[in-house]
Amino acid sequence: MGQEQVLIQVKNLKKYFPVGGFGSKKAAKALDGITFDIYQGETLGLVGESGCGKTTMGRVILGLTPATEGEVWFDGQNITHYTEKQMRPLRSEMQIIFQDPYGCLDPRKTVFELIAAPLKVHGMKDREQLKKRVLELMEEVGLRADYIDRFPHEFSGGQRQRIGIARAIAINPRFIVCDEPVSALDVSVQAQVVNLIRKLQKEHGLTYLFISHDLRVVKHLCDRIVVMYLGVVVESGCKKDIYENPVHPYTRALLSAVPEVGNDAVEHRTILEGDIPSPIDPPSGCRFHTRCPQAQPVCSQQAPPQVDLGNGHMCCCHFCGGKP
């Protein structure tokens, strides 16, 4: 990893979605004060349950959804309030791979049109040149050249995801948000796509924000991990620290839920009760206290401080300093 050059900075980012119609003051707090950095060339894993704000995070970084508060910096520029027009030159630097390979490709366009679109937008006009580049990209992501005139519905989920990936890398971005890129795929295909994503990173020196709820995939791909719960970061750190020495009870619960071959310690699993609470009216104090196996009275009264455990390992819990 190139030593610690920050590519993306997210500072105290908030995204509230208004709910309840006109005049209502209620809001779903999808992101409530998120801060983290992404370094050049690394893969940052963003994990958490469904509904914790992971996908919103990716969209806000890319400027697809405006932030309510806070800042997003890309390569030294504050892009939080960039207009669509100001973002355009940056589109060739930041891309996304979508979660749903069935929904993210226009059903009326052929593979050629789909992959050529970003090239056209960014200035490549010559038809021969476009075709050459599209074929190059198709080869790179492992699609046969004779698929070029086919429509998305003729492909399997894995192949569609490859089309989506080709589209994302077509204009040589530096940063790609991978929004659960394999969660909609069969397990057998997941591995192929994960390996492709990894191969591309090596070859192009890409930086990834890898959003996922699958901790095995994250372990395989990521250098550092941020664990989110209900719109806030509960723990972050490098892969080794998170997997070998998880501190936050939520992280521990997530990790103990990962099925593993030969793991007979089933009885030691921490099973979380109930669903994630509503982001419209999040629990007071520590947001996790309603489900936390170690909750104490203080947890429902005070928001926990952020504790630095060294080596970039951060945790938000009243008790991660040692005690219970």
Add this chain to the structure above:
Amino acid sequence: MKHSVQKFIRKNPLAAVGIVIWAVFILCAVLAPVIAPYDPAVQDLASRFQAPGSAHWFGTDSFGRDIFSRVIYGAQISIPSGILVVILSCAFGSLYGAVAGYFGKVVDEVLMRIADIILSFPAILLAMALAAALGKSVLNAILAIAVVAWPKYARMMRGLVLTVRESEYVTSERVIGQNRMTILLKTIIPNCMSSVLVLASTDVGTAILTFAGLSFLGMGVSPPTAEWGYMVSDGVAILEYWWISFFPGASIFLVSIGANFIGDAIRDILDPRMKTEV
């Protein structure tokens, strides 16, 4: 060539029926002077109210005019005016609704309230007022009907655009930096068009009927010009001579049904998912 025709008929039998119906009517319209046995406007009071028979295949009306000839000449007016109304209102209405749905907020509010104002009038009444104000002519009647017909396309298109605009493939166009107008024209509208075309195809019949209504009320076509809708209303009061209304009415029915069949086929052809094994 012969092979592909057979294949088309096997895959879309109804569309083939629709195309045949339309081909017959269009042929009639074009070749009216050759096919029609009588002059459509000439009265022959001696042979009025004759039932269909060998002399007058579709019978004669209250002025003794040959209904078969009049139906054939009527196609010259009814079919093009019906199509023209639909083309005008569909093109304008869809674009209007697409812009409202895509840009949303104030644009949407303002545009759709204007459409609501037009929808709030009884269609035929507004069309009458417009046709009367514009002056009596076929073209003005067509314009008047198009002006009252477009809001339903706008409403439909707006609804479709609202769903399509949130789809991930539209996000995926935004994220590559495509400009908004290109996304609207090249991605969103094409993905909404198939449903609109089906509405349009069912609308041809309605347009012909509305046009007929206007003619009946004295705007649009003036007698003795043959026009289907006018002919239907001619016979409504004297139902014992059923053929006076029946044949032009049946023509309207056939043309509408044919348009529906063709519309369904167009939708299938436009949907890339339907043309798997080519």
